[in-house]
Amino acid sequence: xxxxxxxxxxxxxxxxxxxxxxxxxxxxxxxxxxxxxxxxxxxxxxxxxxxxxxxxxxxxxxxxxxxxxxxxxxxxxxxxxxxxxxxxxxxxxxxxxxxxxxxxxxxxxxxxxxxxxxxxxxxxxxxxxxxxxxxxxxxxxxxxxxxxxxxxxxxxxxxxxxxxxxxxxxxxxxxxxxxxxxxxxxxxxxxxxxxxxxxxxxxxxxxxxxxxxxxxxxxxxxxxxxxxxxxxxxxxxxxxxxxxxxxxxxxxxxxxxxxxxxxxxxxxxxxxxxxxxxxxxxxxxxxxxxxxxxxxxxxxxxxxxxxxxxxxxxxxxxxxxxxxxxxxxxxxxxxxxxxxxxxxxxxxxxxx
Amino acid sequence: xxxxxxxxxxxxxxxxxxxxxxxxxxxxxxxxxxxxxxxxxxxxxxxxxxxxxxxxxxxxxxxxxxxxxxxxxxxxxxxxxxxxxxxxxxxxxxxxxxxxxxxxxxxxxxxxxxxxxxxxxxxxxxxxxxxxxxxxxxxxxxxxxxxxxxxxxxxxxxxxxxxxxxxxxxxxxxxxxxxxxxxxxxxxxxxxxxxxxxxxxxxxxxxxxxxxxxxxxxxxxxxxxxxxxxxxxxxxxxxxxxxxxxxxxxxxxxxxxxxxxxxxxxxxxxxxxxxxxxxxxxxxxxxxxxxxxxxxxxxxxxxxxxxxxxxxxxxxxxxxxxxxxxxxxxxxxxxxxxxxxxxxxxxxxxxx
Numbered sequence: 001x002x003x004x005x006x007x008x009x010x011x012x013x014x015x016x017x018x019x020x021x022x023x024x025x026x027x028x029x030x031x032x033x034x035x036x037x038x039x040x041x042x043x044x045x046x047x048x049x050x051x052x053x054x055x056x057x058x059x060x061x062x063x064x065x066x067x068x069x070x071x072x073x074x075x076x077x078x079x080x081x082x083x084x085x086x087x088x089x090x091x092x093x094x095x096x097x098x099x100x101x102x103x104x105x106x107x108x109x110x111x112x113x114x115x116x117x118x119x120x121x122x123x124x125x126x127x128x129x130x131x132x133x134x135x136x137x138x139x140x141x142x143x144x145x146x147x148x149x150x151x152x153x154x155x156x157x158x159x160x161x162x163x164x165x166x167x168x169x170x171x172x173x174x175x176x177x178x179x180x181x182x183x184x185x186x187x188x189x190x191x192x193x194x195x196x197x198x199x200x201x202x203x204x205x206x207x208x209x210x211x212x213x214x215x216x217x218x219x220x221x222x223x224x225x226x227x228x229x230x231x232x233x234x235x236x237x238x239x240x241x242x243x244x245x246x247x248x249x250x251x252x253x254x255x256x257x258x259x260x261x262x263x264x265x266x267x268x269x270x271x272x273x274x275x276x277x278x279x280x281x282x283x284x285x286x287x288x289x290x291x292x293x294x295x296x297x298x299x300x301x302x303x304x305x306x307x308x309x310x311x312x313x314x315x316x317x318x319x320x321x322x323x324x325x326x327x328x329x330x331x332x333x334x335x336x337x338x339x340x341x342x343x344x345x346x347x348x349x350x351x352x
Numbered sequence: 353x354x355x356x357x358x359x360x361x362x363x364x365x366x367x368x369x370x371x372x373x374x375x376x377x378x379x380x381x382x383x384x385x386x387x388x389x390x391x392x393x394x395x396x397x398x399x400x401x402x403x404x405x406x407x408x409x410x411x412x413x414x415x416x417x418x419x420x421x422x423x424x425x426x427x428x429x430x431x432x433x434x435x436x437x438x439x440x441x442x443x444x445x446x447x448x449x450x451x452x453x454x455x456x457x458x459x460x461x462x463x464x465x466x467x468x469x470x471x472x473x474x475x476x477x478x479x480x481x482x483x484x485x486x487x488x489x490x491x492x493x494x495x496x497x498x499x500x501x502x503x504x505x506x507x508x509x510x511x512x513x514x515x516x517x518x519x520x521x522x523x524x525x526x527x528x529x530x531x532x533x534x535x536x537x538x539x540x541x542x543x544x545x546x547x548x549x550x551x552x553x554x555x556x557x558x559x560x561x562x563x564x565x566x567x568x569x570x571x572x573x574x575x576x577x578x579x580x581x582x583x584x585x586x587x588x589x590x591x592x593x594x595x596x597x598x599x600x601x602x603x604x605x606x607x608x609x610x611x612x613x614x615x616x617x618x619x620x621x622x623x624x625x626x627x628x629x630x631x632x633x634x635x636x637x638x639x640x641x642x643x644x645x646x647x648x649x650x651x652x653x654x655x656x657x658x659x660x661x662x663x664x665x666x667x668x669x670x671x672x673x674x675x676x677x678x679x680x681x682x683x684x685x686x687x688x689x690x691x692x693x694x695x696x697x698x699x700x701x702x703x704x
Contacts, residue, residue, distance in 0.1 A: 105593045106617050114617040114642060167642065241457045251635070265458050265466040275635035283603070283627035286647035290466060290519070293645045295638035 003131030004330050004350075005066035006043060006051050012069065012331055020127055020135040027141045028079035029093060033153035033324075033349045034129030035072030036334050038184070042274075043069070043123065044335060050123035059117050060099040061125030070350070071097040071122030073129025074144070074152035084138045092147065094155045095129070096140045096303050097121035113163075113300040129153075130327065132352050142303045147310055150324070151317040153349050154188075155306055158317065159299035161188035162306045164272040165196065167296040168245045173197025176238050177245040178230075178262045182209040182222070184346050185272055186249035187320060190218035195314035198245075201237065203230045203258065208343045216319040225254075231261035242267060251275045257282065265289040270296050323348040355483030356682050356702075357418035358403050362396060364421065364687075366680055372479055372487040379493045380431035381445060385505035385676075385701045386481030387424030388686050390536070394626075395421070395475065396687060402475035411469050412451040413477030422702070423449035423474030425481025426496065426504035436490045444499065446507045447481070448492045448655050449473035465515075465652040481505075482679065484704050494655045499662050502676070503669040505701050506540075507658055510669065511651035513540035514658045516624040517548070519648040520597045525549025528590050529597040530582075530614045534561040534574070536698050537624055538601035539672060542570035547666035550597075553589065555582045555610065560695045568671040577606075583613035594619060603627045609634065617641040622648050675700040 001019045006012055022028040043051050048065070057064050074094050077087050087093075099119035100107055106114040122128030127135065144152045164185075165171055175198045179190050182204040190200045190213060202219040204210045205226065213219035221237065223230050234243050242264030248256050251273035259269045260282055269291060285291060299306075309315050322345045325333050334348050353371045358364055374380040395403050400417070409416050426446050429439050439445075451471035452459055458466040474480030479487065496504045516537075517523055527550045531542050534556040542552045542565060554571040556562045557578060565571035573589065575582050586595050594616030600608050603625035611621045612634055621643060637643060651658075661667050674697045677685050686700045 105591075111618060239457075266463060271635060271638060274639065277635075278632045279635045280630045281633050283623060283629075283631045283647075286623060286645070287626065287649050288647070290647045290649060292647075293638070295635075295640070295642045295644075297639050297642055 001132040002327055003068045003128070004070065004327060006069050007066045008053070009047055010044060012044060013066070014328055014330065017068070017131065019133050022079040022081045022135055024082040025084060026081040026135045026137050027077055027084060027087060027093070028133060028135045029075040029095070029141070030078040030133055031073050031075040031129050031131065031352050032149040033074050033351055034070040035153045035157065036330070036338060036348050036350065037072055037157065039123065040069055041335060041338055045339070050120055052124065058099065058119040058124035060101060061119050063125030067123070067125045068128035068131045069122055070128035070130030071120050072153055072156040073122070073134070074149045074155070078133065092144045092149055092152060093141050094144055094152050094303070095121060095134070095136050096142060096159070096299070097156065098140055099124055099126065111300060113298045130330065130350060142307060144307050145311060147307065150321055150349055151310065154317045154320060154347055155303065155310065157184060157347070158188050158192070158310070158315065159302045159306045161185060161192045162302050163299040164189055164247060164270050164296040165192045166302065167294050168268045168270045171196050171198055171245060174199070175245060176201065176243045177247065178203060178234055178243040178259065179247045179249060180255035180259055181250035181273070182206070182213045182219070183249060184320070186247070187213060187216065187218060187346060189247045189249060189272060191216070191315045194218045195309050201234055201243065203255065206343050212346065225258065230258050234262040244268070245270070247272055249273050253279055260285045260291060263289070263291060268292040268294060270294050272296055320346045321349060322346045324351045326350070327352065353484040354679055355420045355480070356422065356679060358395060358421050359418045360405070361399055364396060364683055365418070366682065369420070369483065371485050374431040374433045374487055376434040377436060378433040378487050378489050379429055379436060379439060379445070380485060380487045381427040381447070381493070382430040382485055383425050383427040383481050383483065383704050384501040385426050385703055386422040387505045387509065388682070388690060388700050388702070389424055389509065391475065392421055393687060393690055397691070402472055404476065410451065410471040410476035412453060413471050415477030419475070419477045420480035420483045421474055422480035422482030423472050424505055424508040425474070425486070426501045426507070430485065444496045444501055444504060445493050446496055446504050446655070447473060447486070447488050448494060448511070448651070449508065450492055451476055451478065463652055465650045482682065482702060494659060496659050497663060499659065502673055502701055503662065506669045506672060506699055507655065507662065509536060509699070510540050510544070510662070510667065511654045511658045513537060513544045515651040515654050516541055516599060516622050516648040517544045518654065519646050520620045520622045523548050523550055523597060526551070527597060528553065528595045529599065530555060530586055530595040530611065531599045531601060532607035532611055533602035533625070534558070534565045534571070535601060536672070538599070539565060539568065539570060539698060541599045541601060541624060543568070543667045546570045547661050553586055553595065555607065558695050564698065577610065582610050586614040590616070596620070597622070599624055601625050605631050612637045612643060615641070615643060620644040620646060622646045624648055672698045673701060674698045676703045678702070679704065
């Protein structure tokens with residue numbers, strides 16, 4: 001079968017590999033779609049980060065480069081391993097792409113996403129959605145029912161967004177949230193907030209992204225920080241109070257600083273973005289407004305609820321799919337578009 | 353009567369002022385003891401901060417300089433205003449020293465300490481515990497029963513510490529907490545944690561303060577960061593896991609950074625200190641460990657429980673009183689000791 005394999009920095013090759021065979025306790029999936037994630041781009045441009053480097057296999061995945069990429073995948077069950085029950089050949093599934101040891105302090109508390117030895121299928125090893133078939137332990141396979149397979153490939157990034165909103169704690173209908181940045185994750189965070197009935201204000205420089213946030217209906221307001229004083233406008237829109245929640249989806253310090261001003265006292269700011277450098281924080285605001293600044297990473301026991309929200313129509317993933325490409329075009333079209341022309345692109349899917 | 357009056361930066365005068373008369377809804381208190389707070393020192397050295405400057409009265413206190421200082425006070429009821437019931441002349445009380453408007457969004461949610469117009473009795477105006485008598489609205493007076501009046505003067509800073517621990521959320525017996533800094537607030541935070549049954553690790557440079565933390569029994573371990581790798585030692589003491597809670601009580605960036613390493617994944621760090629500058633934060637640790645960094649300021653509806661903890665013997669305030677001085681010696685002995693020789697001093701009380 002064909003697969004995109006990560007050899008190292010700026011070295012991804014589409015090549016023929018052996019089709020994996022099903023094993024006991026696992027499910028073999030014929031991959032339908034696999035999204036390109038910002039992490040894939042980071043591995044390509046700045047990696048290896050989560051991908052192994054030669055001589056340094058992930059402790060659980062146990063693979064050295066090359067590894068098959070792709071962790072945002074949907075597909076259909078093609079073979080069922082011994083001891084697995086409740087699945088049918090041909091039904092639609094997605095993968096929660098983890099390696100966890102199950103024994104560390106966090107795993108024992110159910111926080112397996114913070115496992116000391118955490119790794120990702122499709123980055124650390126274990127095959128990936130950028131191969132035509134993958135074999136995944138039953139634990140990490142989730143049925144999606146009638147969700148179309150292209151949209152289902154977005155369940156993984158949507159789970160990242162859902163978990164970020166969950167980390168904010170108790171978002172409910174009518175709450176006001178400000179999302180800093182309307183890139184792929186910012187838009188999906190907005191979609192989750194909107195799906196929960198919140199009023200969503202997006203702050204975004206790019207006109208195209210602002211428009212996307214409004215056109216998809218995930219934002220009630222899209223503000224350009226070069227045109228308006230965003231915290232002042234948020235206060236105006238909230239009767240002088242400020243937003244209850246803020247979500248940092250840019251890793252740009254000025255956006256984080258803006259959120260400290262835009263949230264109300266006791267506001268919660270969730271940092272969703274990955275920072276390559278430290279942030280400067282105005283501790284006086286943290287203290288005098290009793291702000292909570294919270295980190296969030298990936299997802300934990302979120303897939304079932306996320307799939308349900310999509311099935312119930314609370315979140316429409318279709319408008320976030322801005323391209324479908326062949327595996328052969330992964331780097332030349334997919335990566336190139338996302339790295340060099342990413343203003344209008346949200347999620348590009350590889351279609352097998 | 354005699355009172356310490358703040359005229360401005362480095363200008364505090366002990367002078368004769370008119371004794372305040374009781375008014376309806378208020379209680380007149382004969383002040384017994386009043387502690388010197390770090391805020392008083394800040395007003396003296398760097399102020400006015402909370403104190404008014406000429407032409408800029410606090411919107412609720414309505415006073416211009418000079419104002420009477422002192423907000424950590426205990427005393428006895430000397431007169432009871434019209435419409436106040438349930439108090440007896442001669443009983444021991446403390447003051448929760450607030451001005452709040454009662455009408456802003458935060459006040460309406462019960463978060464009066466975050467009132468948009470919040471001020472402090474003894475800083476913003478309204479008299480102070482560094483005068484012999486004070487008249488305080490009934491709402492802000494709390495009975496302390498048999499708590500000795502010198503210890504009762506520490507109820508106010510202890511409430512700051514209690515609220516900081518409350519902000520951490522759900523500290524319970526057996527939890528491990530690391531407190532960065534064993535100054536007055538760090539020690540009281542440790543005392544509250546210990547009173548709740550937590551295991552307390554203190555990180556502190558000063559040998560005298562480390563000894564104080566151990567001698568008073570509020571710390572189980574006192575670590576010198578110049579001698580040991582504090583996060584490594586915290587991990588060793590917690591079976592490789594890390595502390596569940598961290599408390600920043602120094603406003604020193606290296607201490608905050610240490611706490612990010614010393615807490616476990618999903619650890620909560622409460623910043624109790626007042627920072628005069630921004631902090632540098634390692635966002636990758638915030639994200640990958642899903643740390644919560646929370647601000648805390650003053651106290652809100654905490655006095656009743658704090659007084660109860662002292663009455664139940666869960667917290668012994670006596671060892672934190674390191675000096676009692678006359679009002680005339682406020683600056684020459686009290687401030688001078690705390691500014692220039694503060695390693696062994698914890699709380700200095702003015703005794704009327």
